[in-house]
Amino acid sequence: MIRELNEKDLDQCLLFVKEKPAENLFIIGDVEAFGFNEEFQDLWADVDPTGKFKAVMLRYRENYIIYAPGEYDAAGFAALIARDKQPGKMISGIAGIVNQLLAHMPIQPVKSKELFYAKCEALQEMNVPDVEIKQAAVEDVPKIIKLYSQIPEFDKQDDRADGLIRNMEEGVSRCYYIEDGNQMVSSAMTTAENSMSAMVIGVCTLDAYKKKGYATACMMRLCAELLEEGKYLCLFYNNPEAGTIYKKLGFEDIGKWVMHTY
Structure with a gap:
């Protein structure tokens, strides 16, 4: 019933x-x-x-x-x-x-999308570069938006800044990043944090700074903090290359996550 x-x-x-x-x-x-x-x-x-x-x-x-x-x-x-x-x-x-x-x-749905869905319950240590990793504050949101605008895979959203500010103020999002000078060049973020789990999003690096391990370093810092708080981590991905990196960090596939729009 x-x-x-x-x-x-x-x-x-x-x-x-x-x-x-x-x-x-x-x-x-x-x-x-x-x-x-x-x-x-x-x-x-x-x-x-x-x-x-x-x-x-x-x-x-x-x-x-x-x-x-x-x-x-x-x-x-x-x-x-x-x-x-x-x-x-x-x-x-x-x-x-x-x-x-x-x-x-x-x-029938008018649009369907399928992604890999993975979770992490324990972090696997990886060698990462010795660089300073900072936690973003609300005043850093413009730099986050500028970074995202340079990542072709990320959807453009006019109201993204307002959403990020609201989520950070409400404690359901946090972001770690690496910068060069005053430019944010790599980041990893959570969203939808709750008492038990959090979604990892915004994992990215500018083209000129790729292959340096920056995104992995941001991910490790973010994941270590959340796991220390007793929270499970999960993420979506559709790029097998990205999936390989996530699995090295300790993520395991749960299955496929589907979204059907009517």
Whole structure:
């Protein structure tokens, strides 16, 4: 049976999703940050006759994320999503979980994307250059934006600066970087930090400074700090070369993460 969750379900919901803190990074973060009483967020669970959770689905604005360790009422969740008529709906999650639901959706997605999803529970030491690595403050955001604007793989976002400032002030993002003079040349950042896990993003180096181990050094500093705090790390990647570097640091593939837009 699928039912909508409320504040009374907080402990059971978090206990269920925290069994897999990397896989459920976004659900944990949004539940901890916004709870059950915001109009832009809803949560449902597939519950067995004994009251045990079989699956949880989060709606954050137009984004749906589903988690289930086994079989669940995919048709029931698909019906809930189909009733939402807002445009640009996205269904995300581990491929094997989401695929059960897609078979019951009444229409096909207009766009789909698939990425490797990896997590790190213990860091593997690597030789890195002896350079100064700094932690960014809010006043460094313009330098971060300038660095990102020079990385072809990164999407251009007009409101990125506002988002970075907000996330850093709220404590859900942190960034480590290397600079040459007053120019930021390499960085690694987190987003969606919660009590259990964090997403690594923004791993990059300017072309003129590549092959020096700068990005690896930033990653090691960032990952070591978060692991020391008891947090799991996770990241997306679609470049096998980048995946090789991440695995040397201690990341392991969880599976594929899919995003389907309707």
